[in-house]
Amino acid sequence: MDGEDRSKETVGSDAVEVDWSRRSFLIGTSSVLAASAIALFESSNIAKAFSALNGLQVDSGLTKVYQQDYYYIPNQMTWRVGTPMTLHIHNLSPTHFHEMQIGRGGFQRDPNYYTDLRIQFNEDFWDGVPVTIKEEHAVDNLVTNKAIVTSIPKPGPWLITAPGNGNFSPTLRPGGSISLTFTVPNKPGIWEYGCFVQGFIHYADGMKGTINILPA
Amino acid sequence: MADLLIFGVLWVVFSVLGELGVSAWGHNFYYYTASTQALDGLSASVFLFRFLTPIFVFVVLMLIFIPLRARRRSRDSVVRGKGARFNATYVTIWVTLSLAVNLLFFVHPTTSAAEQMFKEMSPQAEQHDLVVDVVARQWQWFFSYPQYGIQNALNANGNNVLYLPVNRPVEFVLRSYDPNHPYAVGLDVIHSFWIPAFGEKMDVIPGETRYMVATPTKIASTETNPEVRVQCAEVCGPGHPYMYATVHIVSDAAFKQWVKQQLKAGN
Amino acid sequence: MAARTAMGSAQTRSDVESRIEQRKMRSAFAIFLFSMSVPYFMMINVRYIMSGGFIPPALDQTTGAIQTVLLVISLLTAVAAVRRVQQGDGRGYKRMTDVTLFLGGVGTLMQGYELWYHPLNPMSHYGETFLATVGLSVVMGLVGLLVLAAGRERVKRIGVTPERQLGYELSSWYWVFTVITWVALYVELYLL
């Protein structure tokens, strides 16, 4: 609401021929359009190319996995058999619960009417693996299944050791975190990890990743 | 005058054809009805169809007939139209009729059917109803039967399932929270409880309790007709399409049997 | 506005024409203010939907009262600035606007202080509406201050002519609008 338009008045005495180059305009706008298209549709491939550029980086020691709605950062890792590891899982979602199961060998499926939902992996990575819980914060529950679990923090009712509750899976409340210390067992090959909470929808919506475990 | 006559004849003919079509197909408007409530909605729809058909035919015919009749041919020497810029009779009839039709619609199917629905949902009418507690969470339905002590009705595969006896009013008590994480209110969103064959749906709102009443009229199940299923109708996140449950409408005896079996299974 | 300059300067036109033109601009400004008042109506509604007439005892009544008094004084100086500009007194306008800017700036700062160090729980129904409503007022206040500062700079650089007078007037009126809405919000948030 400022009222005046003065720029025009002065132009007359100070005539300038505007010249902005057609080429820079075309290149600029089309590259922005191309960049947005690439950002939308090709971002995952670009990320893959970048991670391939980095080469094979084997995780050891403290390895952090962040959980978001509905994906993991990172969604691929490389481990080596016999390496001592501390897996620090942190749920960054402000609202949702997340878990992290590791397994392979196909899925147990939900035999329901018209959908094909995956419940959990057939083979549990943590079977018989000694795991130490180093710290925990806002853990909803930790199903130990057949893992050999020792807990440094005082185990509460969240530690579910009874059989029949599914695979080893720490379920974190929003903002929760847990650190698991273990030595990578002699189970080389490609493993998958995923989150199957909330009616198994998180996995169905892309919350998954792969671990390549190299032989020693 | 000739135009008016031709138009009138066409209107009557097409309206009659339309009405015949409504008679032949109208009862099929809901495709599959398995509750009295669906039948109420269906009869309201058929009534609307009956009344709207001549109106629809009138306007569509006008939109086709006039341009064809009044079309300017290349040999026309006169380019101007001849009609009036105002015709009190036409405007009066149009305005009166549209007002009358809308008032009628408001009185007849709208208010009368709504009153019927309110009556079914009144506390007196619900005394002998079967009460089913429905809990919606992202992205699952849970059903419990407090009158029978069933905590969480499950089928053999461990999926949530809804069993209803035929011809007995059911009162669904709808709530949205996560029974596995009742302290995590952040997970609650709006869902909508819908059984297509029952002809009604009701939203499930976090922090509130809503009710829906239905009286099943047919023995059916999701396997025999997929319109008999519980489906979430309000978008509730990526799991929304998977948020459904199977429904079985069974005879009274079969329902009692099912209750026993559920209690035995400790559900 | 640009159309006016395109048509030529004020000297070539009759006074009547320019008065009509000014009336048009004022009416357009009124429409603008009408539109801008919708958010305030909404926030007042939202408060009663969310928390009814509840006023928490923790609310800092003193700061609220002081900032309201400051802003009301700045409203008076803004009106005085309009008077000055109508008399063609650019220097007077600038002086008055300086006072308005100072008082308004302090008032808005105090609002910002309340927003930052609020004694209320933001998860409570009153707290959330309080924060959002005061926040709305702060944002509108900052815009108003920016407009006032623009008017002040402009008058310093180009001075007042009948042609440009309306812009100065309207920037002051916008501040008056901001203060009036704050007074309404103050009554609604602190008293009722």
Place this chain on the structure above:
Amino acid sequence: MSVARIGDAPLPLRKKQIMPPVIRGLLWAGIGFLVVNCLVAYLLDPQYGDPFITQPSVVFGWIAATAGWLLGIGGLENVLLPSFGITVTYPEATGWRRYFAYSTNHKVIGIQYLVSSTGGFFIAGLAAMLMRIQLMGDHMWFFPYAGQYIETVGIHGTIMMFSVGTVALVGGLGNYLIPMMIGSNSSAFPRMSALSVWLVPAGIMTVILSPLLGEWTTGWRGYEPLAQNDPNGILFYYLGVLALTLSSLMVSLNLTTTILFKRAKGLTWNRLPMYAWGILAVSLLNIIWLPEIEITFILAVLDRVVPLPFFTAVGSPITYLELFWLFGHPEVYIIVVPAFAIWMEIMPVMARKPLFAREWGIIGLIFVMMLSGFVWAHHMFTNMRLTEMLPFSFFTEMISIPTGFAYMVVIGTLWRSRFRMTVPSLFVLMSMFNFLIGGMTGVFLADPVINLQLHDTFFVVAHFHFTIIGGMVFTWLAAMYYWLPKFSGRMYNSKMGVLGAIWVFIGFDGAFSLMFIQGLRGMNRWVPVYPPYLQGINIVISIFAFILGLGFLFNLIHIAWAMKSGKKVQENPWQSKTLEWQTTSPPAEESFAAAPVVTGSFYDYEDDDESFSIPTTPGPVSM
């Protein structure tokens, strides 16, 4: 711009190479985003795990980016600095360049709006095609994840509603035509609309890029409390829509003032063109309801960023629905009211007859506008108290009466006319037919008992597509063909135009009338997977939808071709009497060399014969 002072020797022109404004705007937007985002994310509000983008940082970064974009495109030199009294010469672009720069010419702005809208239409249309591909299967097969499909639905709806529906007929055609129709050479606030037009591409880009922050699954409504639960992409939904609605709000302020205060001499309220009435009605809706929804969206953003619990599960989720639909239903009238006005604008010209019962047409527009504020809760029959249903049901049914007046006026105008069956009139008839179906199915939805079955099914999807595509997009095409000679001085190819009309009509009616049936058979909304018994009908719908998409593309290409190399025609090929046709086609920089004076009604065709007279004293233009 080359300027020579009369009487002087021509000045030597200083050549100055500048960055193209669009590029400069993008650059400044990028810099603004990076700087402010990093500032907030790393210094003011660092969060655990050092994420580069946090919710607060992206909000402030977006604000800085939008400001940078608007300033870079020319706002700095033309608006911000002058308002502080600082004079800078920023040369005005000429030729094709001015369409990509800040320009105060209402015709340039109109074209800029139209191009942005068309871009949004085809982007959102592409999203619709992707959805239809997925729906050809009953399980996830095209999209990897269900959330992505639902997000695509949301992007489709958002862009269609806020950058096409509310913009094309108001910001686009309104900015171009309204000043000419009322005999003015400019709109009331040319600098405001010169900036507001650039908010549209900014808003579209924001919504399109929202997946980068994370999928959001609320559809075009940003529904709470789901929005609080969704990943961060919802923030870009709220911010993008904020930019788009802000643009529409500015358009409305500008056009209302223009119509109220810049009318030509003799253009009394009795003579005001129907389209101006339509824009006036729409603008009043915009002026009231857009600030309302903007504040609602800001509250929703605060819910996530601060956080406050307004609309979360522990807050009052129903309040968001009320506030949204309070705007949401007027929104659909914001979309169709200008379409009604365009029917009444085109039809008398084609019928060579005075507009029948003009007052009733205006009454219809005004009453639709007023009643639209009383009907919102029919979107909420499934979640409101029973006792509250009937009043809203009543008003919803009553709003069909003023809507019907548009039909009454057009039918009365056509009766016993000399009707020219041209491509615009064909499109208008098709639009009226489709909107009629949309309106009639609305009667079913207004009935609470039936609504409880039909709500949130594809029946509703079909219903509102019939009103919006049928009512608005078909009319938009009619308007584009009708005013094409005005824009370009050239004419479309009749055969191609008729082909385009029939093509779009078949695709549209085929796809969406089947959706009624599909909804009745139990297909709910926002689902990429569905029970197998619905697959057959979905495949047929998808095929019709692809036909429709290609049809729109065909019309776009045809219109673009006709503008560039169609047959040249005389200035007033339709022999229309409205003022915008009393100028050269395409109009000169200043539409009217001298201010026109209106001496008669624009819609009196009855007294004319072949030699057609202009009801205006156009001044030097025609001499």
